[in-house]
């Protein structure tokens with residue numbers, strides 16, 4: 001069984017002088033429960049691979065070849081609206097710089113609750129309970145209090 005399949009992925013950035021091929025023929029499979037580590041020098045394309053898979057490649061970057069399949073379904077050719085129910089529920093990413101992924105003006109809890117309620121038909125208080133449980137799962141102490149803190153009150157690892 002394969003959860004995620006990346007087949008011959010090519011990502012390009014067109015520019016004035018031509019086209020930069022940033023990813024050239026990347027292929028791998030991930031099975032449920034499997035952890036795949038990818039190692040490479042700075043600029044090798046690790047983050048770009050992740051961004052392409054979850055459909056968050058920044059224009060003018062584009063998938064110029066290959067396929068990405070999640071549970072056997074192609075997700076590389078889905079539009080933003082079709083990807084919305086999948087991203088954040090079936091697939092997600094924790095990037096190097098978690099501070100840019102969190103809104104500094106809102107508490108951590110508010111942001112977790114918003115994401116949960118985007119995907120599940122639960123009330124505010126149910127979502128809050130779930131969010132506290134998720135913080136506990138990651139090993140964050142005093143999750144009931146921490147949930148009302150702001151991102152700048154968390155450490156880098158806690159933000160991730």
Ligand SMILES: Nc1ncnc2c1ncn2[C@@H]1O[C@H](COP(=O)(O)OP(=O)(O)OP(=O)(O)O)[C@@H](O)[C@H]1O
Nearest residue numbers: 013022040041042043044045046047048049058061
């Ligand atoms: N918007 C862009 N326009 C042009 N080239 C880009 C763009 N974004 C990324 N690249 C190029 O794609 C390549 C891969 O970058 P990427 O961020 O995936 O590297 P990385 O392997 O994650 O590196 P690090 O270990 O430093 O995080 C780099 O050469 C980078 O310059």
Ligand SMILES: [Mg+2]
Nearest residue numbers: 046047048096
């Ligand atoms: Mg990176």
